[in-house]
Amino acid sequence: MQRITSLFNIQYPVIQAGMIWASGWRLASAVSNAGGLGLIGAGSMYPDVLREHIQKCKQATDKPFGVNVPLLYPDIDQLINIILEEGVQIVFTSAGNPKTWTPVLKAAGIKVVHVVSSAAFALKSEAAGVDAVVAEGFEAGGHNGREETTTLVLIPAVCEQVKIPVIAAGGIGSGKAMAAAFALGASGVQIGSRFVATPEASSHINFKNAVVNAKEGDTMLSLKKLAPVRLIKNNFYQAVREAEDNGADVTALKTLLGRARAKAGMFEGNLEEGELEIGQVSALIHDIKPAAQVLEEIWTEFKATIRQLNNPDS
Incomplete structure (x- = not known):
């Protein structure tokens, strides 16, 4: 736990995923202000739009926040340049080779995390010099791994192979699921779908309702x-x-x-x-509520679950 909170200088080891069409500056700043790490999802943004969201996020929070960048987009070099120009301190990369941009980002003093779907990719990411990996299981939304490895299998497999911190993702939307991820060896969790069903998410209310009704x-x-x-x-x-x-x-x-x-x-x-x-x-998400409330409920349930597991007869 402390490996992630210390790495990002945050209160809770909870990262809000950088999802396309959902993770703008409002959601990222709300999560960061509540003690987690908010991420702006650059995947659905033109370069000038990304710059605007970074600048607005700086105005909305004095806490750490980051940017998620899918490496498969054609204007990736422009996005990286804006991240460097705006002084972003934390970058999560996904959907591409971490060797390409990690040295550039690290040279600028940026903390870099790469999203992986297998232990093999986690090892490659560690060799590329990233500070941590997000191990994302088959349950996750958005772009997913072809291996179709579930979170329950993926997290311990990755933790067994790498020395850097592992952040669990995929199917995590509650404190109980967070506790399970920690039991498997994770040092933190990344949560996406649960944060879609918040007022701060930039996605359409029709989509939010579809998530709640799924x-x-x-x-x-x-x-x-x-x-x-x-x-x-x-x-x-x-x-x-x-x-x-x-x-x-x-x-x-x-x-x-x-x-x-x-x-x-x-x-x-x-x-x-x-x-x-x-x-x-999404099948376990039943309401739309503020991001700060989501984070607080997850953390409270996480602590209660850990206490219960430590004292099963109480």
């Missing part, structure tokens, strides 16, 4: 030939599934996906034709 089995991992992503079942998901069942190749799937599909679903609220990325834990 039931067990309502999400499926899809688009595995492109970049695996967990989606709420809707018309778009059904079209993708039919295409994949019929042997669609990468080109056909890209055509079906088109442009701005995720924006249409998560930011504009088109629940049938949009791409709705969320984790399996």
